[in-house]
């Protein structure tokens with residue numbers, strides 16, 4: 001009875017801690033801070049010395065240790081040095097490569113060993129019906145220079161057949177080489193290899209390598225604990241590193257740290273694709289228990305969701321800003337006389353905003369508005385936009401329409417909540433405090449404050465920038481003109497004061 005109550009209490013405590021981790025991780029949108037937030041909690045909750053979160057960087061196929069508690073210095077990067085076949089296994093898909101030496105994952109070690117030159121590669125993972133990785137198969141140098149779609153279908157079928165043979169325990173070296181020989185003729189490749197996963201040794205072991213049969217090379221690729229967890233997408237508990245061949249002690253040897261036991265759990269997204277792994281080291285009181293495994297599995301689930309969310313947000317943000325860049329570049333391409341104007345206006349607006357104590361969020365909105373402020377010029381005739389002399393009254397009236405067009409276009413874009421003010425701010429950059437501006441003749445308080453910053457930044461940039469047909473004014477001359485604008489109640493006094501402060505400061509710095 002006593003112990004029942006105790007375990008119930010323990011359960012409740014764990015539940016509360018999990019909810020707490022959930023709460024803290026759930027609000028963290030910055031993927032660089034996320035590991036730090038969660039790993040301290042995990043260390044305390046599980047009573048371990050070290051905890052590390054590894055995330056896969058798909059561009060380099062490396063595991064990046066985002067936070068290694070107790071390890072000072074730069075982030076630890078663990079390469080998954082498995083070459084092309086290892087990557088096919090890791091990504092659980094067929095890799096069709098035309099030029100091996102130009103591929104970042106290609107490991108030229110075997111070529112160096114054998115004096116062979118690899119050109120094209122077709123590699124496929126060998127996976128059983130339950131999704132467990134058994135190994136991989138690789139074909140080299142297609143006679144026509146590149147493997148075709150049909151070859152991809154053929155290798156997929158071969159991998160499936162090999163999976164069946166391995167499961168039945170019927171794949172020996174002889175059968176492996178027979179399998180390859182049959183396919184040689186049919187597909188027209190030079191060499192074929194079969195690698196098998198050895199989960200006990202933590203290695204990919206070459207079972208059959210064409211052209212290397214006589215050389216008795218036992219090619220293996222050591223994965224390390226995290227690599228193995230990521231590759232197999234399965235939890236690994238190492239009670240004693242001393243007796244476990246999968247443990248690689250080189251890092252301990254380097255740092256003088258003694259790793260006794262390890263619990264490592266894969267992180268995967270909603271599609272089941274692996275994101276990385278969470279690893280805890282050295283349980284302070286003895287061994288890791290079943291309960292520890294359960295607890296860390298729950299935490300891994302929470303962390304995975306948070307990572308996926310943060311990645312989606314980052315992706316969305318990247319996409320938005322790359323669209324902005326394209327839009328800015330498209331105005332520059334139309335209006336080559338003033339190319340780069342929007343980017344420079346954004347720079348000045350940003351500096352003014354900083355001087356006025358804007359938050360990062362506000363600065364972001366201000367920069368986006370600045371980059372897009374003249375986007376409406378896309379709707380102005382070339383004969384007016386690119387005219388080298390002064391505009392007549394009809395031409396000027398047409399030119400003025402760019403502000404309203406900016407508003408109409410930006411208003412059609414779906415903008416995240418924080419950017420909802422952008423169309424009005426961007427399109428109000430020719431409004432004056434006294435109501436004499438355009439497109440709407442807005443007066444002082446009717447004009448968004450950020451638009452008042454754009455106005456000053458826009459005029460200052462236009463006056464000081466060198467154009468190929470004339471030299472820009474000096475900052476002093478431009479400021480005089482802006483001061484006249486303040487006196488005639490066009491420009492905001494505070495905004496101009498902030499610009500002057502910035503210019504004084506940047507002058508002093510240079």
Ligand SMILES: [Fe+2]
Nearest residue numbers: 373374429430
């Ligand atoms: Fe403008």
